[in-house]
Amino acid sequence: MHQVIELERVAKRYDSADTPALGPLTLSVARGEALAVTGPSGSGKSTLLNLVAGLDKPTDGAVIVAGRRIDQLSQHALATFRRAHIGMAFQFFNLLDDLTVCDNIQLPAQLTGTRRRDSASRAGELMEMLGIQKHARAYPGRLSGGERQRVGVARALINRPELLLADEPTGALDTASGHDVRDLLMDLHRGGQTIVLVTHDLSLAETVASRTIHLIDGHLARDTHAQASRRACSAPAR
Amino acid sequence: MQTVVIAIATMMAVASAVVAGSLMVAAAAPFDHAFAKQRGAHLTAQFDPARVSTAELAATRKLDGVTASAGPYSSTSFRPVDQTGFRLPTMTLVGRSGADSAVDRVEMKSGRWVQEPGEIVLSTSFEGPGTEIGSILKSTSGTASAPALKVVGFALSTSKTADSWATPAQVEAVASQGHSVTYQMLYRFDSAATKHQILADRMQLDSVTGSAALLGTRSWLDTKREADQGAAATVPFVMAFGVLGIVMSVITVSSVISGAVGVGLRRIGILKALGFTPREIVRAYVAQAMVPAVTGIILGVLMGNVLAVPMLADAESV
Structure with a gap:
């Protein structure tokens, strides 16, 4: 299966920190997959998202998105890549x-x-x-x-991107609006859109994602693939 | 909204800075600015008409180092009396047909220049009750035949070459009441920065006209010293006001810029996430903030100059 995201022993350490904010982490996300990234505050969720978006560069490792190693791109090339993919x-x-x-x-x-x-x-x-x-x-x-x-x-x-990154997309919404956005993401996933969803909301992750990874202190604590049958049953009709 | 705020704040700050800066420049050397503007006389010389001819005076114009000259003007001293009978201080009356000249371009502050005998222009230092425009001065008290002089204007000579001006014929008429007449010559030299240079210039005049003909001279350095002493008390306050104005302008512009950057940072983050390159972000930011800022600066410079002109006029009178 074609991988949209490949992280190879990616680590990110900020200047003043003793321990890395993320990693080393190895992770692949296949085309059409909806990956939820969960974890407590400071677990490295946003760092992971920023690395995949090319908004930040890893201290170690390689970040490959849509077949391009983006951690080695210039700012200009990265911006051009980001807008297209x-x-x-x-x-x-x-x-x-x-x-x-x-x-x-x-x-x-x-x-x-x-x-x-x-x-x-x-x-x-x-x-x-x-x-x-x-x-x-x-x-x-x-x-x-x-x-x-x-x-x-x-x-x-x-721009019909290969990858949709959603950072706490329901975090600032009331319950009804949150459900709207949840349904929207589910529809997009059904349509084949690859999604990486960072969220604190476990029920959102469970409903939308085909796979959930749980981060603790920058490390992968759990990697769960939802069963196709459960997803099919639990997906609300629109 | 932000665009308008940036434009207005920048305009006001720049206008204040221009006014404050202009005041500081003017206050730093008010006499020098006014002297240069009027092409003031480095040396004002009084000659005895009985001992020097106008041809000899004309020859002094061509002396080495003389860059400009004016005169001879007939000159006398008199003590006029106003309509209430009050005797004004003794004043120098110089006969000049116009305010403009190659040296000492007398600046009209109000009214007009004399056009015919019977009119007088007073120095602004004599402006006050009893000497308004239209009031009549008598050249001497108690004499029925004393010429009456109507005040038609007030003027300023930075070189202080005279206290009042009338037509040359009028000066002769005033002098006929028992006052002596002298010739006044005004000179500018290429070297007149020090007392010794002025002295050397004066000695050149002596050599042409003879020392007996040269009744007296007044150096611009003496006039400058007196003016600077008079302005000394106010200059620190004007300078402080100017510094305050510039500091306030800097604070205002800094606040506007930091506010714009604060708002801009969020926008920059969004644009970056959307795939704007650094160059495109700069272009977008320039369009958003620099256009109103530049507009504000242009308007501010214009407004500052408009506001500074009357203030500078006052400063030059110091």
Whole structure:
């Protein structure tokens, strides 16, 4: 099976720390897999996500994403790689408040040089799929948390990335909005999207992910593959 | 909103800095600025008309080291009386047909220059009750035939070459009331920075006109010393005000920049995660913050200069 992520004895140590924040860790994530990363605060979840996103560089080891060793890329090459292959959704959405929903979603597409007409068409498609098309001309400040997270996910998917990274995507949402986003991630997974989901929420991990790894003090404490049958039964119908 | 705040804050800060900086420059040497602006006289010389001819005076213009000259102007001293009968201090009256000249460009502060006999322009130091524009001065008291002089303006000579000005004919008329007339010549030299240089320049004049003809001279260094002593008390306060203005401007601009950077850091993080290259982030940030900042700076420089002009005019009068 084609691996979208391969971490080979990856370690990350911050300047002042005695022990590494992460690793050494070896991990592979296959195409179409939905991996949940759980663990207590300070266990290395965000460090792992940042390394996979290329936002941070490992102290040791190799980070290979979509077949490219990204820990050796320059800042410019890394940015170009990230915009083409990785989509990110954040806990606090990180939308640009001075851009409309539609412009926020299209921003990464413009970076890749996609024609405005094509990116608008793709954004329209995503907004319809995520049920936010009526907010296309609205500014993010006027939307609910769940709607804003949908916009964030739409923006992450605009370039059809091989990998969607979601950092606590329900962490700032109320229960109903959280369920909305959970269902959205499940739909994306069913559609074949590779997802890495960092979360404190074990029920979200259990519902969405096909595999869960649990980190403690930067080390892999548990690696659980969900049974296909259980996933099929527990997946709520939409 | 942030764009507008950046533009306005930058504009106000830059305007304050320009005003404060201008004040500091002006306050650092108010006499020198005003003297240079008026092309002040390095040496003001009084000659006895009975002992020197106008041709000889004309010859002094061509002496080595003389870079500019003006005159001869007829000059006399008199003590006028105002309409209430109050006797003003003795003042030098110089006959000049205009305020502008190659040396000592007298600056009108109010009113106009004399146009005909019977009019007088006073130095701004004589401005006060009884000597307003339109008021009448008599050249001497108790004499029915004493010429009446209507005040038509107030002017400033940084070189202090005269206390008042009238037409040349009027000076003759005032002098006919028992005052002596002298010729006033104004000179600028290429070397006049020290007392010794001024003395050497004066000796050159002596050599042409004869020492008996040269009744007296006044060096610009003496005028400068008096002006600097007068301004000494206010300069520290003006300088302190200027420094305060610049410090406040720096604090304001720093606050705006740190605020913009604080907001910008979040934006930069988002853009980086979306795949913006460092160069694209800089471009986006420049568009967001630098455009209003540059607009504010341009407007601030304009506003600062507009505000500084009247203040500098006052400073130059010190």
